[in-house]
Amino acid sequence: MHKLPIIARRPISSLWIFSLVLVSTFAGEVAIMLLLPYLPAWSKTALLQGLLDASILTLVMAPAIWWLVVKPLRRLLESRAQLLHSLFRAQEQERSRIARDLHDEIGQQLTAMLVGLATIESARDLCSAQKLAQNLRKVGATAHDEVRRLASGLRPGVLEELGLVAAIERLCEDFQKLHGVVVQLKVPETDFGKHSLAVEASLYRILQESLTNVARHAQASSVDVALTRKGNLVTLSIADDGRGMKGSADAQLSNERRKQGLDSIRERAEMLHGECLIDTATQGGVLIQVTVHTMG
Ligand SMILES: Nc1ncnc2c1ncn2[C@@H]1O[C@H](COP(=O)(O)OP(=O)(O)OP(=O)(O)O)[C@@H](O)[C@H]1O
Numbered sequence: 001m002h003k004l005p006i007i008a009r010r011p012i013s014s015l016w017i018f019s020l021v022l023v024s025t026f027a028g029e030v031a032i033m034l035l036l037p038y039l040p041a042w043s044k045t046a047l048l049q050g051l052l053d054a055s056i057l058t059l060v061m062a063p064a065i066w067w068l069v070v071k072p073l074r075r076l077l078e079s080r081a082q083l084l085h086s087l088f089r090a091q092e093q094e095r096s097r098i099a100r101d102l103h104d105e106i107g108q109q110l111t112a113m114l115v116g117l118a119t120i121e122s123a124r125d126l127c128s129a130q131k132l133a134q135n136l137r138k139v140g141a142t143a144h145d146e147v148r149r150l151a152s153g154l155r156p157g158v159l160e161e162l163g164l165v166a167a168i169e170r171l172c173e174d175f176q177k178l179h180g181v182v183v184q185l186k187v188p189e190t191d192f193g194k195h196s197l198a199v200e201a202s203l204y205r206i207l208q209e210s211l212t213n214v215a216r217h218a219q220a221s222s223v224d225v226a227l228t229r230k231g232n233l234v235t236l237s238i239a240d241d242g243r244g245m246k247g248s249a250d251a252q253l254s255n256e257r258r259k260q261g262l263d264s265i266r267e268r269a270e271m272l273h274g275e276c277l278i279d280t281a282t283q284g285g286v287l288i289q290v291t292v293h294t295m296g
């Protein structure tokens, strides 16, 4: 839940307003009484006296009305607008978080299942089809777990259980098995440290989306994944040897509905005040390189 800023101030009490209005009116009347004897004779007609009375009273009352009525009313309207704005922003943030989680968690698993099913369709023999079906069952079970976790508002369980490095190793292993793309993984052997869940979950999901893109668009035979740390900066890079962005541009045009993936990678890096580079890899495919601060 997002905390809303407390912007409403304590209202002024009615008794306090009433007393101030009485005091101001009294002060106005006293001022008029004191002024009257000094006025020239021609101004002492009933009409002029009435006008003078009303003007002095208005002048005396104006600051009180401004301070007691206009200012609080304006403050109230401003707070209301601010509160609505904060509510709207919080709601939007929550929605985009859920959309991103749905895309990054369930979307990836379903894509893996679709790609796997297509492979089963064209399997040459029953044995290899059975092997793939077994893998797909595991993916289905993971997707099912993730739906449950998402529904109860939890973060990716594998990170909590294993830590980032082991979770990445498992993700790469599963990807290689499922898609037949060789993954060359380089992670620090020791002392990678435990980082905030925001940093770990973001890096994990960036890798998930990048690998899903490799399976879906790259037609690659291998992908290099590296996780490195320099001081307070962690860099994750994913580079494939596939056909690159230009090669997959047709698929891009025919599928305008989707394409949240790269945006969500950029957004995740931005949210952690990090940098995201999407470029051509030295192997010819796509390079995705994200550097974030370990403190988030
Ligand atoms: N590794 C890659 N190799 C080749 N093309 C890629 C690669 N990654 C992304 N692309 C291209 O960039 C486009 C945008 O990718 P993005 O992940 O944003 O969307 P998507 O994968 O099409 O859909 P989704 O929103 O489900 O992720 C893809 O449609 C594809 O054409």
Ligand SMILES: [Mg+2]
Residues within 6 Å of the ligand: 209, 212, 213, 259, 260, 261, 262
């Ligand atoms: Mg994608």
